[in-house]
Amino acid sequence: MFTMFTLFLGFVFLLFFLLFTCWILKVMFAICRFFVEHEVMCDSAERWQLGLQDPATPTVEGMISFHNYLMFFIIAIGILVVWMLYYVIVSYKKKNNVVSVHFTHSSLLEIIWTVIPAIVLLFIAAPSFALLYSLDELIDPEITLKIVGHQWYWSYEYNDMTASNNNLYSVIFDSYMSKELTQGSFRLLEVDNRVVLPIQKHIRLLITSADVLHSWAVPSFGIKVDACPGRLSEASLFLKREGVFYGQCSEICGVNHGFMPIVVKAVSRSEFILWRLLQV
Ligand SMILES: [Cu+2]
Numbered sequence: 001m002f003t004m005f006t007l008f009l010g011f012v013f014l015l016f017f018l019l020f021t022c023w024i025l026k027v028m029f030a031i032c033r034f035f036v037e038h039e040v041m042c043d044s045a046e047r048w049q050l051g052l053q054d055p056a057t058p059t060v061e062g063m064i065s066f067h068n069y070l071m072f073f074i075i076a077i078g079i080l081v082v083w084m085l086y087y088v089i090v091s092y093k094k095k096n097n098v099v100s101v102h103f104t105h106s107s108l109l110e111i112i113w114t115v116i117p118a119i120v121l122l123f124i125a126a127p128s129f130a131l132l133y134s135l136d137e138l139i140d141p142e143i144t145l146k147i148v149g150h151q152w153y154w155s156y157e158y159n160d161m162t163a164s165n166n167n168l169y170s171v172i173f174d175s176y177m178s179k180e181l182t183q184g185s186f187r188l189l190e191v192d193n194r195v196v197l198p199i200q201k202h203i204r205l206l207i208t209s210a211d212v213l214h215s216w217a218v219p220s221f222g223i224k225v226d227a228c229p230g231r232l233s234e235a236s237l238f239l240k241r242e243g244v245f246y247g248q249c250s251e252i253c254g255v256n257h258g259f260m261p262i263v264v265k266a267v268s269r270s271e272f273i274l275w276r277l278l279q280v
Contacts, residue, residue, distance in 0.1 A: 044246035141204035149214030149227035152256035218247030
């Protein structure tokens with residue numbers, strides 16, 4: 001029995017050691033990247049990826065720093081609990097304590113193990129609420145993009161723009177997964193029509209579905225919103241940098257659920273206007 005426990009403890013220690021090493025590596029990478037002028041961003045999933053994708057919006061930056069903040073508590077609590085388990089198993093053996101000590105209730109101990117976790121929870125809750133409410137904030141959007149999920153493709157609508165003669169015109173297109181792979185493109189992640197959005201603008205996303213539940217998810221934007229038939233969900237987006245961002249449907253929606261990727265191209269304002277004019 002004891003050997004089993006020792007093995008288990010060794011395994012847990014190893015796990016925490018690995019976790020801690022990953023965390024240290026991540027911090028070191030972050031420090032190195034600070035000094036690199038031109039860096040390559042990770043905007044799609046990559047092989048053996050350990051961390052999160054690079055952020056493209058302020059909300060994801062908040063999520064990543066909250067994630068790093070939480071890792072401190074996770075590692076500290078994990079080490080404490082494993083140490084306590086180890087201490088109990090090693091110290092309180094039957095041969096060392098043939099007659100057990102009988103005592104009940106320790107008010108001091110109960111106060112300590114209630115108050116300390118409560119304080120830790122408060123330290124976690126305060127920044128998490130700030131982040132949560134910042135995600136709901138929709139600041140005077142300039143563009144609205146309507147996203148409709150279908151079995152098994154996405155369709156996009158730009159409805160709120162005027163042409164030079166001041167007539168409202170819409171741009172509506174479908175976005176299917178590319179069947180053919182070109183050099184340098186990602187398998188199962190490329191689409192025939194990419195969504196184009198401008199950077200440094202507040203964008204409103206309206207997400208719905210035409211048939212079953214889908215989910216519009218792009219990790220670099222920190223957005224994963226369910227597309228429900230008969231219901232319009234809303235999300236806000238503020239792109240900080242140019243790039244091509246990849247996502248996938250994240251709600252099991254049928255046989256071709258894995259084949260309805262999302263590609264968003266973030267461009268400058270002038271490029272966006274040009275693209276928009278060319279769509280008419
Ligand atoms: Cu889907």
